[in-house]
Amino acid sequence: MKEFDIVIGLEVHAEVNTNSKVFCSCKNSFGAEPNTNCCPVCIALPGALPVLNKKAVEYTIKAGLCFGCQINDLAVFERKNYFYPDLSKAYQISQLVKPICLGGGIKLENGKVARLNRIHLEEDAGKLIHKNQTIGTLVDYNRGGIPLMEIVTEPDFSSSAEVLEFLEKLRRTLIYAGVANCKMEQGGMRCDVNLSVKEKGSNILGTRTEMKNLNSFKMVKRAIEYESNRQIEEIKAGNKIVQQTRKWDDNKGKSFAMRSKENSNDYRYFPDPDLLTVEIEKNDVENIRKTIPALAQDRIKIYTEKFGLPEYDAKILTNEKFVSDYFENCLAIKNEPKQISNWIMTDVLKVLKEKPCEDLNEIITKENLTTIIELLETKQISRPNSKALFELVCFDTKNAKQVAKENGMLNTFSDKELENVVQKVLKEFDSAMSDYEKTPEKVVKFFIGKVMQLSKGLANPQIAERLIIEKINK
Ligand SMILES: [Zn+2]
Incomplete structure (x- = not known):
C-alpha cells in the first residue's frame, strides 16, 4: 500500500x-x-x-x-x-x-x-x-x-x-x-x-x-x-x-x-x-521598525514574567488583541492581574462565546469589572453575590456599586448579627464538636460553612473564623 x-x-x-x-x-x-x-x-x-x-x-x-x-x-x-x-x-x-x-x-x-x-x-x-x-x-x-x-x-x-x-x-x-x-x-x-x-x-x-x-x-x-x-x-x-x-x-x-x-x-x-x-x-x-508595538508573544512574556500569570492563561488572554487590550485597560484601573485575569477567563469570555463582540466593554465595562473585584477584595460583597452582580451589569453601563446597593447585595451584616449567627450554629451543630480534638481545622471549616449559609453569604468568613475559634476555646 x-x-x-x-x-x-x-x-x-x-x-x-x-x-x-x-x-x-x-x-x-x-x-x-x-x-x-x-x-x-x-x-x-x-x-x-x-x-x-x-x-x-x-x-x-x-x-x-x-x-x-x-x-x-x-x-x-x-x-x-x-x-x-x-x-x-x-x-x-x-x-x-x-x-x-x-x-x-x-x-x-x-x-x-x-x-x-x-x-x-x-x-x-x-x-x-x-x-x-x-x-x-x-x-x-x-x-x-x-x-x-x-x-x-x-x-x-x-x-x-x-x-x-x-x-x-x-x-x-x-x-x-x-x-x-x-x-x-x-x-x-x-x-x-x-x-x-x-x-x-x-x-x-x-x-x-x-x-x-x-x-x-x-x-x-x-x-x-x-x-x-x-x-x-x-x-x-x-x-x-x-x-x-x-x-x-x-x-x-x-x-x-x-x-x-x-x-x-x-x-x-x-x-x-x-x-x-x-x-x-x-x-x-528602521523608523517603521520602531513603531511595531508589543505583539502577542511579547505580551505573553510580560503576563507570565511580570504579572506571574500561568502561561496557559497568558496565551488565552492574548489570543485576541481586543481581549488583551481589555485586560490591560482593567489593569490600569486596578493593579490586580490575577483577579482580573480570572474574571475575564471564567466569566467574561464565557459570555463572549455566547454573544460575540469586538470590545469586552460591551459585555462589562472595565470600570464595573474592577469595581466588583474591589468590592470582593474589601469583603463588601460575598462571592455568590459578586457573580450575581456581574450578571446584573452585563450589557449594561449602570454603576456596579449602585446596582449592588439597590439590590441589597452589599454586606450590611453587623458584628452583633455575626456573633448571633455563630452562636446559633455552634449550638445547633453541637455534635460536630466531638471531632474537634482530632481534626480542629475540618470542624472550624464546617462551622464557617454553616455561618455563611445561614447569613446568605453576607458574613465575613475571616471574622467568622476568628469568632468560632474564640467561642470554642471558651
Ligand atoms: Zn477612488
Whole structure:
C-alpha cells in the first residue's frame, strides 16, 4: 500500500487597514452603500491616474518586519492583465518582479519554520452580488482599490493543522501590529491553497491544484482534507492530477474544477507606466521598525514574567488583541492581574462565546469589572453575590456599586448579627464538636460553612473564623 505526503503552499490576502484606498483618496471601509466609496481612479475612467498611498507601503513593510522579511530597496508596481466584471480596468495593479518584502517566516509549535516567499502590495477588486434571474448580477466597486497585502508562502505545510496554526499566528500578528483587521467574515482575509500529493519520502513534487478565496479557517481545513483525499484517490486509481484552479463549495463539502491553472506569464505583467518605482530607504525601514508595538508573544512574556500569570492563561488572554487590550485597560484601573485575569477567563469570555463582540466593554465595562473585584477584595460583597452582580451589569453601563446597593447585595451584616449567627450554629451543630480534638481545622471549616449559609453569604468568613475559634476555646 502506497503512502503519500501532502504538500501545501498558501497565498493569503489581507486588506491593509489604511484610511483611504491604495491609489486614490476614497474611503477604505466596509459596509457602505454600494458604489459610494468610488472615484474615477478606482472605477478606472479613462485618463484617471493612480497615486500611491504611502501608508499602505509602510504597513506592508511593517508586516514584513514582524515576520523577519528582507525589505527590498526598490519596489515596482506592475499591471496584471485579466478581465473580470469586478475589475473595471481589466488589469489589477500588483507586484511581480520587485515586491516590497522577501523571505521571512513563522515558527510553528512543532519547531518547523513555515517560510514566506514574499509579501507584496496590490489592489483589491470590486464585489459581484449575484441576485435572482431577473436582476442578474450586480457589481459593487466599493472594495475596488482597497490595499491588499498578498503573503505568499513556500510549499512548507504537510497538514491542515499546520496551515491553521500558521494562519492563526499570521492573523494575530497582523492585528497586533495594527496593519490589518483580518475580519474573515467580511472578506478582510482570504486564503488560496495550493496543494499536491507525492509518494511518501519522494523528492518529486506532484501536480498541484489551487483552491481560491477560502474565507474561514473551517473552510480551509475542510477544503484541504477533501482535496488531499481526492488527489490520493485519483492517483491510486491510476489517473493523473490535472493542474487547475478549483472552486471549493462549502455547502456541498466538495471542490470542483473551475479552469486550468494559469501561470504568471499568462497575465502579461508589465510595469505600470503611471506609477514610479518606489525607493525604500534603510532609514525609513528602521523608523517603521520602531513603531511595531508589543505583539502577542511579547505580551505573553510580560503576563507570565511580570504579572506571574500561568502561561496557559497568558496565551488565552492574548489570543485576541481586543481581549488583551481589555485586560490591560482593567489593569490600569486596578493593579490586580490575577483577579482580573480570572474574571475575564471564567466569566467574561464565557459570555463572549455566547454573544460575540469586538470590545469586552460591551459585555462589562472595565470600570464595573474592577469595581466588583474591589468590592470582593474589601469583603463588601460575598462571592455568590459578586457573580450575581456581574450578571446584573452585563450589557449594561449602570454603576456596579449602585446596582449592588439597590439590590441589597452589599454586606450590611453587623458584628452583633455575626456573633448571633455563630452562636446559633455552634449550638445547633453541637455534635460536630466531638471531632474537634482530632481534626480542629475540618470542624472550624464546617462551622464557617454553616455561618455563611445561614447569613446568605453576607458574613465575613475571616471574622467568622476568628469568632468560632474564640467561642470554642471558651
Ligand atoms: Zn477612488
